Amino acid sequence: MEFEVVKQDTQSQARAGLLTTVHGQVPTPAFMPVGTRGVVRTLSQKELEEAGVRLLLCNTYHLWLRPGPGVIQKAGGLHRFIGWDRPILTDSGGYQIFSLAQLNKVSEQGAAFQSHIDGSYHVFTPERVVEIEHALGADIIMPLDQCIAYPCTYEEAREASMLTIRWAERSLKRHRELGEEKSIGCHPALFGIVQGSVYPELRQNNAGQLLAMDFPGYAIGGLSVGEPKSLMYEMLEAVLPLLPADRPRYLMGIGYPEDLVECVALGVDMFDCVIPTRNGRNGMVFTSSGRLVLRNAQYAQDFSPIDPECQCYACQNYTRAYIRHLFQVEEMLGLRLASLHNVYFFMKLMEQMREAIRKGSFQRWRQEFKNKYNTAYPGGNDRESFQ
């Protein structure tokens, strides 16, 4: 993987970049829809491509349990198995072990857990996770980390973040060994993940230790897990300036459109979140002037599209009234159209930001977005967890 900053904004930390992988290029700032089980819920791969998705997130934990890495390897890797030939990033499963599975024990060695599906016992070690991710054939892979809940004490956060660092070292070691075993050049990129809960000192310390290991990209994890939004921004402001300008910065599990804009301004390059699809399935859609809940009675006879400014298939062909009807009668096409529109909206939002940064007009664009977009909606933890 290569990363190049194409344009640095002069009035903010925002930058436009280009990630290059063997499966193609990804202009940044980029948003990844979440394809936990090898599919972005309700959508087809063709629809993702048409929406402009260039990088897809899949989840090691879920794919490990079903269909299992053996099936995916026999299929010729994850790209072939799911019919997606653009880049894929795999999350390590750390977050899911701690939020979803029945956790049996975290030790220095790794995390022992029971499957949330059938109760079967599994052990994820940092080495094992990297091995699985190599076997899946992802382009960017994340190491196992210990995610802790909010709130937690300084001491809890310190211990977890130090364990995460030791795991990162082991992940990197195994990753390099695997790279040396390979004859072909499809070596994935392993990112480091900064943890440290809401303690700036821990976050900064954590970042410093990861930097010493020289990862090709850095993620910030363990945010948007229930903490006040002001604390999330405090952490970003503590960590982002420490990260090297020539490496991509990935903020995990964020966010709402207004958060994406602010975080891009702080210098984040990559995002993932289930919001466009999960909220879509609940009937919430994002428009250029804010959010609306299609299930509401006020849309029963509203024959305008979700967003008159949108060029997606849903907006070009269907009305709010029809999509609301689909939700009322529990027809899946409603979930599809709302999800499709939201993914399209998020991809267009990122495209607009990339273009504004390249043109040197990001600050003006950001102000116009704020003026138009109504942000009066509560945030929360929007990473794929309770499914």
Added chain:
Amino acid sequence: MEFEVVKQDTQSQARAGLLTTVHGQVPTPAFMPVGTRGVVRTLSQKELEEAGVRLLLCNTYHLWLRPGPGVIQKAGGLHRFIGWDRPILTDSGGYQIFSLAQLNKVSEQGAAFQSHIDGSYHVFTPERVVEIEHALGADIIMPLDQCIAYPCTYEEAREASMLTIRWAERSLKRHRELGEEKSIGCHPALFGIVQGSVYPELRQNNAGQLLAMDFPGYAIGGLSVGEPKSLMYEMLEAVLPLLPADRPRYLMGIGYPEDLVECVALGVDMFDCVIPTRNGRNGMVFTSSGRLVLRNAQYAQDFSPIDPECQCYACQNYTRAYIRHLFQVEEMLGLRLASLHNVYFFMKLMEQMREAIRKGSFQRWRQEFKNKYNTAYPGGNDRESFQ
């Protein structure tokens, strides 16, 4: 509506024809996917068009309850409401009142029933149903009929079929009045429905009385409701020869591919059935060499497409193993791909039959189909009822 027989097969009763409506032409024999609530379950209108669907069935009963005819009229009619500009046929709701709603009373006047959704009280009279269907703006409309269960006595069947005839007369009268009220030429075509359960004499008597009323098309209803398949064919052989050659013949609620082929050979021009979508949602797919159940473990590592001979999006882009995985992890894309493939398969089957009839090779095609296609699957009642 106009109907023209383009080619009559010389070795069977099969014929290729052309239905012309204000919303476009429909080559026959034609299969209609069922879009009960204004949507074919899991599929988009674009996907239906791409699969070659030319005529869509929607249901008066369901649309009456939700969203209600007022919303649809305000949208500018059913075509506009659902974003479908090809022809639409509306079923009357008779079948649903008797199978789905809590039926309170059938009288000479009509059928009083309680909604299966909220228990609200409604009365459908033959006149009211025709009025609703005119308001929806369908191209072909079906009159209210009394559907009775199988088995039933001769006397029960006789009374129901006679009431259906009297209702057909009233439907036709109201339909003609509405046509005279209209200034523009989008008058729908009202078909007659032959009932009479499994009693050939009743069926033939019923057909004779409908013929005297001179409908532009004739449907055969009340079959595939649990009777042995041999009885269904006995009824078809009793009724079809009586129907005029220059009018389309519509067999309601049928069927499996093997039934479609046999019924086309008997001279049926139109079909509708939920099988492609309902069975698809259950993981059953149709292929040129028979049916298969994708959920089965045998497909877990089968990296071939559903049907190697099929050109649909599912077969061109995904494997059985991946679609099985989607079913295993309960991802909607699995239901979508199976439904999409099945609708495509049914449309291609009809296209093949139309082409074979036009070329004069239908009997040979039919034999080849039988040799290749495994028909060892139990039939049953496959009209959209228990949802």
